[in-house]
Amino acid sequence: MEKVFVLGGGVTKIGEHWSKSLRDLFVEAALKAAKNSNIELRDMEAVYVGNMSSGELQGQEHLGSLMATWLGIPGVAAVKVEAACASGGAVFHQAYLAVASGVYDCVLVGGVEKMTDAVVHDVTAALIMADDAEYTAFTGASFVGLNALVYRYYMEKYGVKQEDIALFSVHDHKYAANNPYAQYPFQVSLEKVLSSPLIADPIRLFECAPIGDGAAALILCSERFAKESGIKPEVEVAASALATDTISLVDRDDLTTLAATVKAAKKAYKKAGVEPRDIDVMEVHDAFTILGVIHLEDLGFAEKGKGWRLVKEGEIEKDSKIPTNLSGGLKARGHPVGATGVYQVYEIYQQLTGTAPNQVGKAEVGLAQSVGGVGGTVVVNILRRVR
């Protein structure tokens, strides 16, 4: 198996980009990634496009060919990868496999989502496609609603108060305030979170990742490519692991853990040769505050039912035990669905190269976790600084 390096990346600001289309966003991120990697897009052997809902929200599929055309490199191998909200993590996994296998030496991997052309009820209908259309979406459940079922069950099972879980939103906003590409770069108080409108009880608006447009891209290459090009890569992909779980909550024995996170993390830690305590910085997929708390537990940083304590006791702050979501997380950096997993890896790359907006003191190893549906797919990517 070949070593895989991240040469560089680029992202767009996340927001309501009324003047930019799906392809505009992807091209912008890809060109930035190429420029930051000192490389030409013509050198790409393959392009991987992560996206969830372009068909439903933009009336556009076949993104591999579309983006290859608009990047000026038609002829390149190119394909869309979809795994609901984990599309970004999954596309990185596929691009990693392509280089690790030795088939390609240099590839572009990106994620893009263009959500704000659609009205909220159509976006809600598109997002519930992450679950079972015939037996879940049929009931009228929204994606927020499914997470609300988990939220209530978690609170009742472990006797945890909403105010302690909702703190995750306050945490995210604190760091987004300093992130130039975050969708909501401002701080919020816990009172504001808890008094925001109910979306699906008990989940309130300020506990949900927002709807936004954005794209992120990275250049991956093999050791051979780096050597031949005279490039000294700074960051290596130490592991990329993907796991699935039942697509719907009804088939799960435990509602308060994402088994796919536990499985993917176990595989990734083993491959990278690390343990949770070796992780210096991480980005987790907190589409809702409750998920952030559950991820801290499932990734091995807290016992079940106690993840919220890490947040409350300041253990996930920048200079503490396990600095988490220093980008602002899904809540405040934003969550352009199919792009999010690529943003996360870019953010870990920034931390390892000392270029992050909220830079930790010293980072050798970083982790990014990407979740699709209510944990139907989870990807755990671990990066390591090249010494």
Added chain:
Amino acid sequence: MGISAPSVPRVWRERIIKYRLLGSKCADCGKISYPPRKACPRCGSTNLVEISLPKRGKVLSYTVIRTPPRGYLKYSPYIIALIELENGARILAQLTDVDPDEVKSGMVVEAVFRRYREQGEDGIIEYGIKFRPPIT
């Protein structure tokens, strides 16, 4: 854009399992699933038998949908619950004939046949199982 409603054949072919609460039981690990399937989602066994599911169960968790997907706007707000039937099978369904303030985790509910949604003047009316506090 094309948020498509289920076609007539799609509603027709799903009618039996959506109207009758049929499930499957794994002969190897004992897991009971709704709807019935060919492979057990817990152990992977293909040694499954189709069974009728009990009509009573309890609410494991619930929520009130206030921002519904397209197609459900006129019913909002409505209650969605994860229900565990008396034999352990779990099903996601709407609760009906009950006020959101009266719903509690653990409350006993029974299945009832109800309308789920109408697909406008040109479309089909979809029915299915909802649950309510028992009156029988």
